[in-house]
């Protein structure tokens with residue numbers, strides 16, 4: 001990270017204990033785990049935001065990216081239905097509401113949107129959805145939509161397919177890439193801490209294995225995103241440990257495109273009931289802080305994305321001044337977080353994304369899946385009100 005010199009609005013920093021961190025950020029030095037933890041602890045959210053905003057502006061200027069994407073969730077059948085206690089989406093095979101798309105259903109959903117440049121495809125760990133199920137789906141999608149990028153299958157799903165097919169991770173990835181897989185999303189990471197995983201997802205792929213799947217993918221030239229699910233039982237130390245593991249892998253491979261903090265939603269899941277948290281999503285304060293700290297701590301990941309589905313479009317717009325340079329795209333039909341109580345819409349028109357970004361005083365840029373600029377929407381002379 002290059003130095004920022006005097007570009008930090010230091011008058012916004014009220015907590016004087018942040019000044020040494022500001023000095024490091026200004027000179028382009030990496031912040032330590034202890035400093036990262038302090039960024040989570042200080043009540044001076046505007047100070048943390050000012051630092052993150054300076055780093056973001058130095059990298060991206062006023063550009064804010066978004067993609068015309070479409071989420072497709074082909075199956076909610078999952079063998080971890082009983083042990084991922086934070087999940088509201090999964091079902092057992094015979095449980096009410098369980099579904100698995102046929103190829104025709106997947107193709108029909110994909111065809112429903114006239115303007116899409118990326119399919120984002122994730123689902124449950126379904127014993128009936130192995131390598132051939134996804135390979136056939138990707139081949140069919142590429143035949144029908146040759147110009148649409150396929151970002152599909154979390155590390156957890158890749159490891160599941162490898163296990164049921166008795167194949168190596170690399171062989172599964174190569175076969176899926178041959179069928180049309182372009183990049184991978186960053187889900188399934190949750191929080192890497194062993195203690196947290198034992199509480200919220202005891203049977204899920206271990207942290208080292210999640211990292212290894214992404215390492216193998218990056219070595220094969222398959223780029224991916226990374227995430228952290230926050231706002232449940234994790235501590236600040238757990239968050240920093242998680243971010244440090246992502247930063248280390250990025251130092252090694254450079255394969256992550258974007259970091260996306262994911263807000264836990266407590267409705268319709270066992271964890272929310274246990275914690276007595278039904279109806280209480282994360283706070284705006286913590287949402288903004290997670291985005292800003294991600295920008296500051298992950299100094300080697302170019303893009304930080306806000307997921308408006310989880311934190312609302314209003315907060316996502318504010319986040320554009322807290323280190324964020326990417327707004328989740330059009331989506332079309334989101335299922336996973338709406339099962340968990342998200343009250344946001346299931347899709348957003350492209351015009352509305354442009355309006356939100358302009359309203360924040362930024363320049364909307366439609367991107368492809370590798371963050372190459374496709375269209376720039378220059379700021380209208382009248383600059384719409386937020």
Ligand code: SF4
Pocket residue numbers: 078079080081082084087088089090123124125156204
């Ligand atoms: S979080 Fe993923 S792996 Fe866990 S139960 Fe839900 S769909 Fe299955």
